[in-house]
Amino acid sequence: MSAALNEAPNCPRRYPAKPTDVYLFGTCVLDLFDPEAGVSVVSLLEREGIRVHYPQDQTCCGQPAYTSGFPDQARAVAARQLPLFAGDWPIVVPSGSCGGMMRHHWPRLFADDPALLPLATSIAERVLELSEFLLHVVKPRWPRAGAAERVVLHTSCSARREMNTHLSARALLAQLPNLEVVLQDHEAECCGFGGAFSVKHPELSAAIASDKVDALEATAATRMVSADGGCLLNLNGTLQKRGSALRGEHLASFLWQRTQAPA
Amino acid sequence: MNAPTPIRFHANVRGVLANPVLRASFRGAMDFLMARRAAQFPAADAFEALRAQGEQIRQHSLARLPELLETLEANLQRNGIQVHWAETPLQACRLIIDLATRAGGDLVVKGKSMVSEEIELNHALEAAGIGALESDMGEYIVQLAGEKPSHIIMPAIHKTKEDIARLFADKVPGVDYTDSVDELIQIGRRVLRDKFRDTRVGLSGVNIAVAETGTLCLVENEGNGRMCTTVPDVHIAITGIEKVVARLEHVPPLLTLLTRSATGQAATTYFNWISGPRRAGELDGPREVHLVLLDNGRSGAYADIRLRATLQCIRCGACMNHCPVYARIGGHAYGTTYPGPIGQIVSPHMLGLEATQDLVTASSLCGACGEVCPVKIPIPDLLLQLRQQSQGNAAAPLLPGAGRGRKALQSISYQLFAWLYARPALYRLFSFVATRLRAFTPARQGVWTGSRAPLRPAARSLHERMKSRAGESCA
Ligand code: SF4
Numbered sequence: 235m236s237a238a239l240n241e242a243p244n245c246p247r248r249y250p251a252k253p254t255d256v257y258l259f260g261t262c263v264l265d266l267f268d269p270e271a272g273v274s275v276v277s278l279l280e281r282e283g284i285r286v287h288y289p290q291d292q293t294c295c296g297q298p299a300y301t302s303g304f305p306d307q308a309r310a311v312a313a314r315q316l317p318l319f320a321g322d323w324p325i326v327v328p329s330g331s332c333g334g335m336m337r338h339h340w341p342r343l344f345a346d347d348p349a350l351l352p353l354a355t356s357i358a359e360r361v362l363e364l365s366e367f368l369l370h371v372v373k374p375r376w377p378r379a380g381a382a383e384r385v386v387l388h389t390s391c392s393a394r395r396e397m398n399t400h401l402s403a404r405a406l407l408a409q410l411p412n413l414e415v416v417l418q419d420h421e422a423e424c425c426g427f428g429g430a431f432s433v434k435h436p437e438l439s440a441a442i443a444s445d446k447v448d449a450l451e452a453t454a455a456t457r458m459v460s461a462d463g464g465c466l467l468n469l470n471g472t473l474q475k476r477g478s479a480l481r482g483e484h485l486a487s488f489l490w491q492r493t494q495a496p497a
Numbered sequence: 498m499n500a501p502t503p504i505r506f507h508a509n510v511r512g513v514l515a516n517p518v519l520r521a522s523f524r525g526a527m528d529f530l531m532a533r534r535a536a537q538f539p540a541a542d543a544f545e546a547l548r549a550q551g552e553q554i555r556q557h558s559l560a561r562l563p564e565l566l567e568t569l570e571a572n573l574q575r576n577g578i579q580v581h582w583a584e585t586p587l588q589a590c591r592l593i594i595d596l597a598t599r600a601g602g603d604l605v606v607k608g609k610s611m612v613s614e615e616i617e618l619n620h621a622l623e624a625a626g627i628g629a630l631e632s633d634m635g636e637y638i639v640q641l642a643g644e645k646p647s648h649i650i651m652p653a654i655h656k657t658k659e660d661i662a663r664l665f666a667d668k669v670p671g672v673d674y675t676d677s678v679d680e681l682i683q684i685g686r687r688v689l690r691d692k693f694r695d696t697r698v699g700l701s702g703v704n705i706a707v708a709e710t711g712t713l714c715l716v717e718n719e720g721n722g723r724m725c726t727t728v729p730d731v732h733i734a735i736t737g738i739e740k741v742v743a744r745l746e747h748v749p750p751l752l753t754l755l756t757r758s759a760t761g762q763a764a765t766t767y768f769n770w771i772s773g774p775r776r777a778g779e780l781d782g783p784r785e786v787h788l789v790l791l792d793n794g795r796s797g798a799y800a801d802i803r804l805r806a807t808l809q810c811i812r813c814g815a816c817m818n819h820c821p822v823y824a825r826i827g828g829h830a831y832g833t834t835y836p837g838p839i840g841q842i843v844s845p846h847m848l849g850l851e852a853t854q855d856l857v858t859a860s861s862l863c864g865a866c867g868e869v870c871p872v873k874i875p876i877p878d879l880l881l882q883l884r885q886q887s888q889g890n891a892a893a894p895l896l897p898g899a900g901r902g903r904k905a906l907q908s909i910s911y912q913l914f915a916w917l918y919a920r921p922a923l924y925r926l927f928s929f930v931a932t933r934l935r936a937f938t939p940a941r942q943g944v945w946t947g948s949r950a951p952l953r954p955a956a957r958s959l960h961e962r963m964k965s966r967a968g969e970s971c972a
Contacts, residue, residue, distance in 0.1 A: 260959045260960075260963075262918070264959055265928060265958050265959040265960060266928055266931060266932070266954050266955065266958055267952065267953075267954060267955060268955065269955050269957065269958055269959035269961075269962050270955070272959040272962070272963070273959070273962050273963075273966075276963070276966065288959075288963040290921070290925070290960060290963070290964065291921035292921070293918040293919070293921060293924045294918045296918075298911075298914060299911045299914055299915060300881070301862055301881065301884075302858075302884060302888070302907070302911060303881070303884030303885040303886075303887060303888035303890055303902075304885075304888060304890055304908075304911040304915075305885060305890060306890065306915075307911045307912060307914060307915035308915075310915040310919045311914070311915055311918040311919050313919070314918075314919045314921065391861070391862075391863035391864055391865070392864075394864075395863070395864035395865070395867070395868055396864065422865070423821050423863075423865070424821045424861050424863035424865070426821065426861060427861065428860070428861025428862055428863065429861075430858075431858070431859075431860065431861045431862070432861075432944075432945065433943070433944055433945065434858045434859075435507075435510070435822075435858065435859055436944035436945075436947055436948070437507075437510055437511055437514055438510055438514075438822055438825065438826070438859065439861070439948075440947065440948035440949075441514050441520075441825050442821050442822075442825065442861070443948065443949075444948070445825075467952065468949065470950075471945070471948075471949025471950045471951075471952070472948060472949050474949070474950035475946075475948060475949050475950045
């Protein structure tokens with residue numbers, strides 16, 4: 235269904251030169267449920283000669299509270315993250331939705347706090363979602379081709395509409411030889427997760443997820459790839475429940491596994 | 498008109514989701530409308546430029562709303578259009594009933610007007626012994642079925658052609674079952690045209706009101722709107738106070754955004770400029786023209802600068818067509834006059850936040866609505882603000898019913914979340930324990946596992962794995 239597809243070109247965002255050091259904001263979802271993806275980010279970046287700094291005191295961007303109407307609680311959590319990223323390195327975030335929270339909503343959360351606003355603004359400017367960082371800043375050379383495979387890409391709504399990075403993941407995958415990347419029907423539509431939405435409106439969330447999973451399965455891809463841990467929790471959970479063989483993988487894990495040189 | 502009890506949204510949703518026919522037909526209809534719109538905006542940058550202009554026009558109009566309304570009133574009066582102000586739906590209904598009674602009408606023929614739905618005019622007229630006949634085909638179908646519109650542009654979009662065929666055969670005297678769309682339209686036309694001739698009062702909505710010229714603009718495709726506004730003796734127009742723009746030159750950009758976004762048309766078949774009653778020497782046109790300007794919560798939205806953008810809306814319906822929630826449940830489940838994303842942000846001003854507490858949460862915040870909105874209303878941001886008010890976490894001014902969406906368990910969860918996630922050492926301990934307990938992951942995790950496998954923590958958290966790599970490169 236091409237009607238719903240937003241093929242708008244990426245915002246002309248100015249990217250920095252390839253840095254020697256970056257911060258990694260690992261996100262709370264990957265921390266608990268898919269740490270392999272976080273480690274893969276580090277492996278990918280280190281292979282390109284970039285030092286990755288992972289502040290051990292990081293927890294969460296505060297989004298769950300923020301989107302549920304609890305800004306004070308979100309602010310309390312976000313405020314603890316700010317000083318951890320006070321240097322001037324770029325901050326790589328392997329998630330469109332956490333990236334969107336940090337880039338767009340942190341400056342709003344601290345708009346009335348003159349002590350923290352400058353840092354929140356500086357962080358907002360330095361946040362880069364993993365796929366845009368790889369595509370536009372790192373420009374990696376993939377050392378290994380990988381076997382022929384067909385994968386389907388799911389792009390999160392935040393990546394698409396807040397970060398404008400829905401095309402960078404696709405462009406990255408297009409660089410890999412032997413890889414066929416297909417798009418699912420209603421590709422631009424939400425997977426139905428929406429954080430607290432999935433709990434407040436479980437029937438709606440399930441109905442949307444079920445249609446998304448139908449569309450993913452119909453592509454006959456062997457794997458689904460996504461740059462967002464939240465969507466992956468929802469979609470993998472739905473796929474597993476219905477007994478499907480299809481599984482989604484984080485973009486970072488997929489890229490690392492596919493391109494690392496044989497041991 | 499603050500409805501005190503919450504709309505039974507969850508029950509409504511379960512009802513529709515259980516109906517596969519309805520679901521498939523909504524999905525198909527929304528796909529069709531999305532494709533029509535997309536064909537009208539082939540170039541992303543041209544669309545962006547146009548909608549930036551639309552946004553600016555609407556924002557500037559709202560910034561000067563009180564002044565523009567005064568100018569509008571003065572210029573309408575100069576043109577011979579009588580202006581009436583209604584703060585509540587009840588007042589608006591009374592005004593219209595008075596006008597219709599004075600005109601000696603026992604029937605009002607109506608063009609499409611969502612504001613008349615908002616004030617539930619048909620019921621009020623009926624109670625006063627005055628009939629109402631919807632002349633827009635979609636509205637006519639919905640009225641025959643005794644239902645409400647399920648979409649602001651396509652009121653009967655929830656009906657299949659077979660539904661309509663059965664309805665006509667049932668309810669229209671002398672009609673046999675036919676599911677030919679052309680024949681169905683002809684049947685509807687015939688019934689309606691007969692009525693126009695001898696009805697004394699016509700009612701319509703307004704798409705845009707121009708302050709400097711005192712002109713009312715009305716778009717439509719069927720010609721019934723023109724009949725309603727020109728054939729009867731008395732024409733009553735009704736609209737919300739937000740629909741005003743300053744100058745005539747503001748109309749074309751809004752109009753082109755409206756028709757392209759709504760039905761995917763570069764222009765509608767009819768565009769009516771209403772600038773007054775029949776003048777001396779003119780052969781046709783109504784003898785009286787009235788405009789009822791309705792507030793119904795709009796001045797509250799105007800007064801709260803955080804929510805004012807709600808009033809930028811030009812009622813194109815694109816946000817519904819692109820909404821993953823609306824596409825699955827249609828309009829009736831929302832239980833409000835305006836369904837879908839626009840309904841979720843505007844209804845709290847009309848009904849209060851207590852009634853609409855389950856509507857403001859019924860969005861994954863995917864942003865599709867804000868992306869297509871032709872006047873760039875940041876719908877997800879407005880929903881966030883409404884959620885804060887609903888939870889009692891926002892500063893004044895507050896909507897009626899603010900704080901009523903607060904549930905003890907949820908508030909405690911977020912307090913606990915903030916407490917734990919703002920204490921890094923404690924959080925690491927928590928994640929250490931959670932990962933070590935993965936073997937004991939419960940098979941049932943509340944509503945999550947209703948449609949998904951259980952969430953299971955990894956064997957070791959990213960924090961731990963990064964710590965063991967720390968010797969290599971990490972700070
Ligand atoms: S909110 Fe925007 S998209 Fe929705 S009906 Fe209003 S103008 Fe159209």
